[in-house]
Amino acid sequence: MVSGATLLAYAGASLAVGRGVFVMPLDDVYIHFQYARQLANGQPYVYNPGLPPSSGATSFLYPYLLAIGYLLGFQGLNLGLWAMLMGYAALAGSAWLVYQLVRGQGGAAWLALGIALAFEVNGAVAWHFMSGMETGIVVWLSLGVVWGLVPSTEYRVLSKKRNAILVIAATLMALVRPEGAVLAVLAVGVLVFTTL
DSSP states (O other): OHHHHHHHHHHHHHHHHTTSSOOOSOHHHHHHHHHHHHHHTTOTTOSSTTSOOOOOOSOSSHHHHHHHHHHTTOOGGGHHHHHHHHHHHHHHHHHHHHHHHHHHTTOOHHHHHHHHHHHHHOHHHHHHHHSSSSHHHHHHHHHHHHHHHSOOSSOSSOOHHHHHHHHHHHHHHHHHOTTHHHHHHHHHHHHHHHHO
16 A cells, blocks of 8 residues: 555656656666667667667566556656656665564564565665656566575475575566676575575
């Protein structure tokens, strides 16, 4: 519910500032949007129609996620709403992982809920998840990696399910942001070391 309220607040503010259209706070968002539009139109990695591919995108996977929204009908500046919807999903998923991490270390349910809520209502966190950038997805995947690595009080050793989630989250994180590859390599190294 808190993630949904955050989405409504930011979508409303975006519409108010944009006088009826969704506007995003950073210019880099619109670079991603252009690559997503071109990808949806069958010209991957092309910024300007008809020109050769360029290397201006800072994320390999994020334009593909945006292109899904474009193909679903979130076109023009409405692509900002799709980006915020993805931010909403990542914020809700991240809050759930924060809750699970606290509970997994023996924290009481009220404490885990309080920390997860504090995470969600933090202004800087909310802004990054709703900014239209891939930051929220990176945080969500990073928390997935941490959740996969940290054994809980219920599971003293890492289970196959947790290992699979860790590897999937680490791989996706490396595809969403290039620097995510560093954490992915470290996480897989820890996983290999702990399972030997």
